[in-house]
Amino acid sequence: MTKSSRLLLAVLCAVGAMITASARLAAQQLPEPREAKAQGYAVIDLGTLGGSFSFGGGVNEQGWVNGESSLQGDQIQHAFLWRHGTMVDLQTLEGPNSASGYMLNDAGVVAGGSETSTLNPLGYQFCDFDGFSDVPPHDCVPLTWKNGVMTQLPLLQDQYGQAGNNGTAQQANNRGEIAGVSENTLLDPTCSSPTLQQRPVVWKNRQVYELTLLPGDLNGVTTGINEYGQIVGFAGTGQCSNEFFHAMPWKNGTPTDLGNLGGINNNQAQFINNRGQVVGLSDLSGDLTGRAFLWQDGVMADLGTLSGDTSSAGFAISDRGQIVGQSCDANFNCRAFLWQEGVMTDLNALSSSGSPLYLAVAYGINSRGDITGLGVTSTGEALAYLAIPGRGSVGGEQFTNGGPQSLHNVRQPRLYGGKSRVQTRIP
Numbered sequence: 001m002t003k004s005s006r007l008l009l010a011v012l013c014a015v016g017a018m019i020t021a022s023a024r025l026a027a028q029q030l031p032e033p034r035e036a037k038a039q040g041y042a043v044i045d046l047g048t049l050g051g052s053f054s055f056g057g058g059v060n061e062q063g064w065v066n067g068e069s070s071l072q073g074d075q076i077q078h079a080f081l082w083r084h085g086t087m088v089d090l091q092t093l094e095g096p097n098s099a100s101g102y103m104l105n106d107a108g109v110v111a112g113g114s115e116t117s118t119l120n121p122l123g124y125q126f127c128d129f130d131g132f133s134d135v136p137p138h139d140c141v142p143l144t145w146k147n148g149v150m151t152q153l154p155l156l157q158d159q160y161g162q163a164g165n166n167g168t169a170q171q172a173n174n175r176g177e178i179a180g181v182s183e184n185t186l187l188d189p190t191c192s193s194p195t196l197q198q199r200p201v202v203w204k205n206r207q208v209y210e211l212t213l214l215p216g217d218l219n220g221v222t223t224g225i226n227e228y229g230q231i232v233g234f235a236g237t238g239q240c241s242n243e244f245f246h247a248m249p250w251k252n253g254t255p256t257d258l259g260n261l262g263g264i265n266n267n268q269a270q271f272i273n274n275r276g277q278v279v280g281l282s283d284l285s286g287d288l289t290g291r292a293f294l295w296q297d298g299v300m301a302d303l304g305t306l307s308g309d310t311s312s313a314g315f316a317i318s319d320r321g322q323i324v325g326q327s328c329d330a331n332f333n334c335r336a337f338l339w340q341e342g343v344m345t346d347l348n349a350l351s352s353s354g355s356p357l358y359l360a361v362a363y364g365i366n367s368r369g370d371i372t373g374l375g376v377t378s379t380g381e382a383l384a385y386l387a388i389p390g391r392g393s394v395g396g397e398q399f400t401n402g403g404p405q406s407l408h409n410v411r412q413p414r415l416y417g418g419k420s421r422v423q424t425r426i427p
Contacts, residue, residue, distance in 0.1 A: 041347065043355040043375070046082050046384040049089050054080070054384040056372030058103025058171075058316070058364035065364075065372045066104040066112075067384050068129075077129050079112045081145070082384070090145045093152060095138045097129045100145075102171040102223060103271075103316065103364050110145040111178055113168030122194045126166035126183070142169040142180050142203075154208045156182040156199060164196050169203070171224050178203040179225035179233070182210075188218060190238025200233050200250070211250050214257060220248070224271045232269035232278055244268060247280050247295075259300045263287045269295070271316045279314035279323050292325050292339070303339055306346050312337070315363045315373075324362035324371055336362035336373055347371065347387065357385050 048054045051070025059065050064083040071078060071089075079090040079100035092098040095115025104110045113127045115138040120126065127140035142153040155163040164183025172178045180203065183196040200211040200220040213220050213235050220235030221244075230251050236244035247258040247269040260267045263283025270280040278295040284302075292303040292314035305312045306327040314325040321340065324347075328334040336347040336359040347359045357375025360382075364372045369389040376382055 040352055041350045041387040041389050043351050043357060044386045045356045046386060047087055049078055049080055049087060053382050055374035056384040057101040059366050059370050059372040060104050061106045061366050063370055064108060065386055066100045066110045068099050081110055097134060099127055099129060105172045105174050108146060109172045111169035111172045113140045114143055115140050120165060124195060127168060140166045142167040144169060144172060153203050156184045156208060156210055158185045170222055173225050173227050177225055177229055179222040179231045181221045188238055191240035198239055202231060211253060212255055214246055214255055226272050226274045230272055232272040234268040258295050261291055261293060261302050273317045273319050275319060277317055279317045281313040306337055306344055316365050318365045318367050320367055322365055324365045326361040334360050336360060
């Protein structure tokens, strides 16, 4: 993930400074969200790679989860793939850290970024490693993992054949197209220290293609791609000024401004399903708080918040139209939500009584309704989870609403002493 990653989004959600955008479309207010009973969820604590922090970024149709976890000592983090009850370390390209925060595809292709052994020549850290600083910072490059093999992806080059230093892959669809971001060789004028511009890209057949920006925009990031090659993300004047004005889809390489919910600073599209529905987050008028949105049929709709909360963010939507994300109150108490058929529900209210975690944010959902994200223990540990609805199996394990029948083979989590991906308090 880049510096403008979901880590930033979750923190902004928690502090009520949700990212916004200028609009071309009028926002449509949905009915006031209400909490309602739905089928129960069994919650599995996915553990860690030996450290005391992890989160799940996406879950595919096989029930496999990708995400990030700290290693023993909590000084570095690696991307992981969880399947069949086991968390697998996806390693790095000779650098200390790697990351994968958006959904893997159904073939198990995980998109992300890895630091290399090369130090960043401009002295800044490009990839965001959830509070784990990299000193001195290394270059971070885009890549994919599949069946234990890492494939590095090319960066954008200028007319002289010079490439940017950093980039990251965000999501791969089942056709092998990969959405992400790459630096070019131009300096970002909004940054006080030398920093290269970020451009939205797509990789096809291991070739990188830059996506067009709207007039006036200098930086852009893609966050998702569906099976029809439709891409979503956000763009604006500058990464250092945090001015990402436009939530955007790209269709056949052509960008569109999705609009906003009344704010003027920033706006982010986070995910697009195969029906062309887009979810994300946008500020309300005045830019003091923001809301999760659903964009469909040319209209952006405010999804509201859970009862008593002031801000929210939408991170994923399934092909069935189920939306997951995070809702927070003014004191930074945050909780994961499930939105379906006009109803926003606290995911904790749907979890079995024996749930090991308080679910602070939901980042991914598949068409079966399996949900992954970040949960918090009663002692403050931030850990990846998989929430499974009803009765069935995942990764070869049978479960009921009471939880899995057998424990997965991962290390026991411990107290996490650094920053977490979200700011939340346990009720």
